[in-house]
Amino acid sequence: xxxxxxxxxxxxxxxxxxxxxxxxxxxxxxxxxxxxxxxxxxxxxxxxxxxxxxxxxxxxxxxxxxxxxxxxxxxxxxxxxxxxxxxxxxxxxxxxxxxxxxxxxxxxxxxxxxxxxxxxxxxxxxxxxxxxxxxxxxxxxxxxxxxxxxxxxxxxxxxxxxxxxxxxxxxxxxxxxxxxxxxxxxxxxxxxxxxxxxxxxxxxxxxxxxxxxxxxxxxxxxxxxxxxxxxxxxxxxxxxxxxxxxxxxxxxxxxxxxxxxxxxxxxxxxxxxxxxxxxxxxxxxxxxxxxxxxxxxxxxxxxxxxxxxxxxxxxxxxxxxxxxxxxxxxxxxxxxxxxxxxxxxxxxxxxxxxxxxxxxxxxxxxxxxxxxxxxxxxxxxxxxxxxxxxxxxxxxxxxxxxxxxxxxxxxxxxxxxxxxxxxxxxxxxxxxxxxxxxxxxxxxxxxxxxxxxxxxxxxxxxxxxxxxxxxxxxxxxxxxxxxxxxxxxxxxxxxxxxxxxxxxxxxxxxxxxxxxxxxxxxxxxxxxxxxxxxxxxxxxxxxxxxxxxxxxxxxxxxxxxxxxxxxxxxxxxxxxxxxxx
Amino acid sequence: xxxxxxxxxxxxxxxxxxxxxxxxxxxxxxxxxxxxxxxxxxxxxxxxxxxxxxxxxxxxxxxxxxxxxxxxxxxxxxxxxxxxxxxxxxxxxxxxxxxxxxxxxxxxxxxxxxxxxxxxxxxxxxxxxxxxxxxxxxxxxxxxxxxxxxxxxxxxxxxxxxxxxxxxxxxxxxxxxxxxxxxxxxxxxxxxxxxxxxxxxxxxxxxxxxxxxxxxxxxxxxxxxxxxxxxxxxxxxxxxxxxxxxxxxxxxxxxxxxxxxxxxxxxxxxxxxxxxxxxxxxxxxxxxxxxxxxxxxxxxxxxxxxxxxxxxxxxxxxxxxxxxxxxxxxxxxxxxxxxxxxxxxxxxxxxxxxxxxxxxxxxxxxxxxxxxxxxx
Numbered sequence: 001x002x003x004x005x006x007x008x009x010x011x012x013x014x015x016x017x018x019x020x021x022x023x024x025x026x027x028x029x030x031x032x033x034x035x036x037x038x039x040x041x042x043x044x045x046x047x048x049x050x051x052x053x054x055x056x057x058x059x060x061x062x063x064x065x066x067x068x069x070x071x072x073x074x075x076x077x078x079x080x081x082x083x084x085x086x087x088x089x090x091x092x093x094x095x096x097x098x099x100x101x102x103x104x105x106x107x108x109x110x111x112x113x114x115x116x117x118x119x120x121x122x123x124x125x126x127x128x129x130x131x132x133x134x135x136x137x138x139x140x141x142x143x144x145x146x147x148x149x150x151x152x153x154x155x156x157x158x159x160x161x162x163x164x165x166x167x168x169x170x171x172x173x174x175x176x177x178x179x180x181x182x183x184x185x186x187x188x189x190x191x192x193x194x195x196x197x198x199x200x201x202x203x204x205x206x207x208x209x210x211x212x213x214x215x216x217x218x219x220x221x222x223x224x225x226x227x228x229x230x231x232x233x234x235x236x237x238x239x240x241x242x243x244x245x246x247x248x249x250x251x252x253x254x255x256x257x258x259x260x261x262x263x264x265x266x267x268x269x270x271x272x273x274x275x276x277x278x279x280x281x282x283x284x285x286x287x288x289x290x291x292x293x294x295x296x297x298x299x300x301x302x303x304x305x306x307x308x309x310x311x312x313x314x315x316x317x318x319x320x321x322x323x324x325x326x327x328x329x330x331x332x333x334x335x336x337x338x339x340x341x342x343x344x345x346x347x348x349x350x351x352x353x354x355x356x357x358x359x360x361x362x363x364x365x366x367x368x369x370x371x372x373x374x375x376x377x378x379x380x381x382x383x384x385x386x387x388x389x390x391x392x393x394x395x396x397x398x399x400x401x402x403x404x405x406x407x408x409x410x411x412x413x414x415x416x417x418x419x420x421x422x423x424x425x426x427x428x429x430x431x432x433x434x435x436x437x438x439x440x441x442x443x444x445x446x447x448x449x450x451x452x453x454x455x456x457x458x459x460x461x462x463x464x465x466x467x468x469x470x471x472x473x474x475x476x477x478x479x480x481x482x483x484x485x486x487x488x489x490x491x492x493x494x495x496x497x498x499x500x501x502x503x504x505x506x507x508x509x510x511x512x513x514x515x516x517x518x519x520x521x522x523x524x525x526x527x528x529x530x531x532x533x534x535x536x537x538x539x540x541x542x543x544x545x546x547x548x549x550x551x552x553x554x555x556x557x558x559x560x561x562x563x564x565x566x567x568x569x570x571x572x573x574x575x576x577x578x579x580x581x
Numbered sequence: 582x583x584x585x586x587x588x589x590x591x592x593x594x595x596x597x598x599x600x601x602x603x604x605x606x607x608x609x610x611x612x613x614x615x616x617x618x619x620x621x622x623x624x625x626x627x628x629x630x631x632x633x634x635x636x637x638x639x640x641x642x643x644x645x646x647x648x649x650x651x652x653x654x655x656x657x658x659x660x661x662x663x664x665x666x667x668x669x670x671x672x673x674x675x676x677x678x679x680x681x682x683x684x685x686x687x688x689x690x691x692x693x694x695x696x697x698x699x700x701x702x703x704x705x706x707x708x709x710x711x712x713x714x715x716x717x718x719x720x721x722x723x724x725x726x727x728x729x730x731x732x733x734x735x736x737x738x739x740x741x742x743x744x745x746x747x748x749x750x751x752x753x754x755x756x757x758x759x760x761x762x763x764x765x766x767x768x769x770x771x772x773x774x775x776x777x778x779x780x781x782x783x784x785x786x787x788x789x790x791x792x793x794x795x796x797x798x799x800x801x802x803x804x805x806x807x808x809x810x811x812x813x814x815x816x817x818x819x820x821x822x823x824x825x826x827x828x829x830x831x832x833x834x835x836x837x838x839x840x841x842x843x844x845x846x847x848x849x850x851x852x853x854x855x856x857x858x859x860x861x862x863x864x865x866x867x868x869x870x871x872x873x874x875x876x877x878x879x880x881x882x883x884x885x886x887x888x889x890x891x892x893x894x895x896x897x898x899x900x901x902x903x904x905x906x907x908x909x910x911x912x913x914x915x916x917x918x919x920x921x922x923x924x925x926x927x928x929x930x931x932x933x934x935x936x937x938x939x940x941x942x943x944x945x946x947x948x949x950x951x952x953x954x955x956x957x
Contacts, residue, residue, distance in 0.1 A: 084807060084810075086810070086812045086813070087806070087807040087808070087809075087810045087811065087812070087813070088806050088807060088813055089806060089807040144812065144814065170812060170814040170815070171814070172813075172814060198814065200821075225822075279818075279822055280822065283856075302815075303815075303818060303819070303822070305819060305822060306822075306856075308859050309859050309924075309925070310925060330859065352811070352815065353809065353811065354819065384809070384811075409809060409810060411809055413808060413809075442810075466810075468807075468808070468810070493807055518807070
């Protein structure tokens with residue numbers, strides 16, 4: 001970086017502007033954090049020049065401290081509820097409210113331009129407040145959030161004059177049947193991204209068409225199921241420059257005029273690299289997509305249960321450049337074989353379980369092995385299946401040593417290797433052994449403490465670990481806590497880990513973002529001890545059952561415990577069923 | 582029994598899993614098989630293999646010190662074997678892919694001897710009481726290990742675990758090893774939840790948050806929240822879209838293919854959309870549900886996966902003993918037994934379905950085979 005001459009020019013003698021210019025090129029949060037620790041002047045320069053801040057747990061810091069430290073803040077990312085909230089383990093009222101953040105930012109002089117939220121509670125009121133408080137607000141990304149309706153979206157549409165991005169991913173939104181799309185003023189011509197795929201209600205199609213017509217910069221458009229195929233065709237006529245498309249309901253008669261127009265317009269859409277949607281699909285209409293397929297790098301069919309069998313494999317066979325594929329398990333093992341022979345560039349695969357009724361498809365270890373043989377670049381996997389064998393996991397680990405994320409979910413959570421009747425310890429052991437860059441791991445199947453021994457030994461880069469129904473004793477958890485130096489998030493459900501493991505190395509939790517334990521063997525007494533000894537941790541007990549008061553029996557097992565490090569003490573907004581020790 | 586003709590894929594293909602025997606080289610994974618039950622009287626060889634250590638450094642780690650060893654009080658655990666056999670030392674027994682040389686170094690699978698210690702899992706006879714449900718995903722099921730109404734506090738190896746219908750759970754421990762020697766000898770590891778009181782707090786589970794259910798499924802029983810780990814947004818969305826598919830009023834067209842299904846003796850006709858199924862077995866299960874009292878039985882058990890065309894003799898075998906068979910009327914007006922032809926071909930040619938008494942249908946079999954031979 002900087003060459004030091006014999007006279008040892010000290011870094012301090014560089015004017016701040018030079019340092020600031022250098023820091024401009026440092027964009028990753030981790031690097032920025034490191035830079036700020038070098039010395040006081042670097043800390044100062046870094047904090048004034050920082051524009052993007054990521055806060056992984058909204059309760060670890062307060063908005064006031066954020067504002068105080070980073071006055072130049074333009075983009076804020078916040079995450080609220082713990083990951084297991086996705087699976088209904090955390091009640092809706094638990095927390096993660098964005099309103100106080102918006103309120104604090106609005107009062108300050110921060111010129112917020114971008115807000116990205118995940119698993120937070122967002123009210124219409126906060127959306128409206130947001131829309132009116134920041135003149136240059138440009139980008140709103142909401143992932144797995146809840147608490148708002150289309151009225152809130154209407155406020156954003158109406159008031160954010162320079163809005164570029166409105167990206168709603170898998171949120172639970174109440175549709176008020178207002179015409180939020182019509183609230184975009186005629187003067188709004190700046191949209192680059194519009195994703196409303198998760199909305200369940202009807203859409204004003206005319207307003208949508210007019211909006212797309214006046215958005216020449218539109219690159220990403222994801223429609224909801226209420227947008228029919230002939231509207232899609234009209235939209236694409238106006239926006240052939242799209243890079244990312246999510247169709248709405250993709251159903252029509254192949255002999256219809258709309259469909260033939262669609263076919264020809266797809267030929268003109270040479271920029272599309274990412275495709276999703278197909279909530280309802282007429283398989284015979286898929287051939288219109290083939291011209292786009294050859295350039296696709298991301299294909300998301302995970303909400304398209306209507307597409308399976310031959311039509312699905314035919315589609316995939318056109319997608320030679322695919323890097324990311326999200327699919328339902330109706331693809332089957334054989335279908336994955338097709339993926340393996342076609343998609344040589346594949347890096348990420350997610351196979352979700354489908355809901356097609358009885359006796360549906362089972363992914364087994366065969367599909368995964370086929371995939372690993374054909375796609376050595378695979379680095380990210382989410383795989384729901386009926387079964388898995390150690391042999392398969394070992395093979396996969398050897399074929400694909402580049403895994404960064406490996407999440408396996410066997411639907412029967414304690415299923416052993418069906419061929420050998422052994423636990424899957426060896427298989428997962430191979431994964432952590434061969435995949436030296438593994439950062440995220442989720443385990444299922446029959447597992448003993450042994451697998452945690454392997455994880456502690458080999459998974460040096462592991463940052464997030466999800467465990468369910470595994471382990472025999474505290475040893476398992478201890479292997480992990482002692483071995484995985486880079487562990488940031490640990491979430492455990494229904495495993496036999498108790499106080500001994502919890503309390504062995506309490507300082508460790510300050511080096512982690514959070515720990516979740518539910519239905520384990522941890523007792524109230526253990527949690528209390530931890531909370532007493534570690535004031536910079538917030539230890540929350542979530543207790544939803546009506547009959548159970550917060551008993552004072554320390555021997556009582558705790559149903560759900562969520563602890564996280566925090567610089568600002570206990571939160572004040574916890575509901576009655578949460579007890580912060 | 583089965584009207585054989587729904588030549589359905591066997592659940593969990595039995596010829597699975599050896600794709601990798603060749604691939605597993607002797608270079609080893611550096612992993613050690615650990616005998617965590619520490620028992621020396623294991624006789625079975627069912628265990629997963631471990632490759633040998635290529636480097637010696639790993640063996641210098643004193644893993645023994647960190648290993649769990651359990652045995653009955655007063656017993657000594659056997660010395661851990663640190664030598665591991667090579668996979669290709671050739672000892673492939675019929676079952677295990679990865680046999681270990683020293684037989685004591687393994688997890689015992691014949692542990693009916695009651696090798697359960699304290700908090701260790703042991704084999705549980707409750708497996709036998711386990712009811713197998715063929716892969717019905719997302720139907721409301723009560724996954725109980727041991728008969729019914731288990732008391733989760735009891736020290737007995739009983740688990741009362743209920744899943745919100747996502748019944749990958751139901752398929753547990755059944756499936757493929759079926760028939761094979763392992764089925765009885767499900768060893769210790771199998772019944773993991775044996776002594777865990779799944780103390781979810783009983784009634785509190787029936788709360789608002791359980792959206793893993795299909796809409797409309799009665800939440801009559803306490804369920805285990807949080808499994809399987811699928812975002813509730815996703816389960817709700819997929820549940821709705823499959824409901825929408827059912828509601829589509831069928832003109833036959835690319836989007837839906839409704840055909841009438843009648844049953845001998847039943848007072849009503851039903852319609853099904855063939856496009857919502859992709860295998861015979863799905864159709865069969867759906868029809869089972871609709872027509873309650875009749876069963877198509879275990880259609881797939883004799884059929885290799887992917888091969889839905891049965892041989893003539895098998896057809897005949899399977900016909901015997903079943904009360905009803907599923908037949909269809911094809912484009913030519915002939916009545917055929919369902920299952921002869923590949924699924925795709927079937928939905929193109931099927932005009933009507935009829936559930937006949939098998940006595941009426943016997944005559945169909947040979948003709949059906951001939952016909953398909955001709956058309957092939």
